[in-house]
Amino acid sequence: MARKNSETGSARRGRPPAYDAETALKRATETFWRAGYSGTSLDKVAAATGMSPPSLYAVFGNKHALYLEALARYWEMSLAATREALAGDHPLDQALMLAYEAALSIYFSGKGHARGCFVVGTAVTEVAEDAAIRKSVATGLRAIDADFEARFRRAQDKGELKPDADPATLAILASATMHTIAIRARAGASRADLSAIARKAVKVICG
């Protein structure tokens, strides 16, 4: 999508792009994040990015492809944040809290009212009638489950968890906690309340 020529040395032929696709995608994501996919018109995206509709189409294809790319980017960013939180050698409960706090930082980013999770807030609605979005959501959900489960398995190996605990079950509960926080953040809950919810959930999950 981004045409690079820095490696060839020879400069590109035509008129140079006035916009950066990367920052345009970020702005588009912000717009979708608020009003959802169906609730966001291409004119809104054009206004948010400063680009004209033809430029948007030249770079991203169409509205659907643009949203799919925003969704893929969000999953990358979101999964990376979770993995980084779980990767270190903190105690289990601290690692989980790092993951939730990282998520909350995303959910409460941006100006104004909290937007919650991009996936829960915009993709889940479309999933019922859009196979491509459904596939992205299903894959992403499984990935988070797997990351949590791997962390619980590691904790069990290190003796941080009772031997009879089931890492897969705890992973579902950890994901469920993430999902409830995502919903509540968009519905208006305060960050402090959601932090407290996460702390209490972690206590139960860690036994």
Added chain:
Amino acid sequence: MARKNSETGSARRGRPPAYDAETALKRATETFWRAGYSGTSLDKVAAATGMSPPSLYAVFGNKHALYLEALARYWEMSLAATREALAGDHPLDQALMLAYEAALSIYFSGKGHARGCFVVGTAVTEVAEDAAIRKSVATGLRAIDADFEARFRRAQDKGELKPDADPATLAILASATMHTIAIRARAGASRADLSAIARKAVKVICG
């Protein structure tokens, strides 16, 4: 909204309504449930109900009011199902499973692909920019939390739960399990998988 005259005995004056507002609301709900609020046009609702746009406006006001009424009705129905499941004198784990199975019956109702929860699947998206929908969602979420918490408190009084367990915390986890099921159902998970998830979560929650 529904004008009743059966009690007066005297028949109504003008042309009799050709449509039942109650069934029209159900059909409208089905339509919103699939494509969401922004993704559903009034023409779609008109087609689903068989009513013409002016008739819809005469009965429900406008698209927004129609959706709000559908949302309110869904909360009523959904909360009643949860309360009925939790009200009986079943053991705690069985009561919780009854609640989850009742929810799954709703999420997997209708033809074709599972629609999940109406609130999670359609309202959560709009919540960011629609104060009326946000209020309904926030109130409903609190109501479910409260119902779960009351049941846990009752269980603790009956000695079904350890004395040091916190009913409010367990209620959040029970709600979280409901939310994750709602999301996963719409994203394509099978009912059997979601039943299994609920069973495992209940085991952890009940200690």
Added chain:
DNA sequence: TGATTTTTATAACGACCCATACAAATATAT
């Protein structure tokens, strides 16, 4: 019957939707 009341469907309004045709603008290549 004719007046009144209420619901109905047709048709249309302006605004907005996604997408594109077009030509001007701006770069390199010859």
Added chain:
DNA sequence: ATATATTTGTATGGGTCGTTATAAAAATCA
């Protein structure tokens, strides 16, 4: 300079959006 390549903004299709004006239809009341 001229040709070629690429991106740009304007302007605009053709369609759909939410909503409403209008009048015919179908009932009761006088």
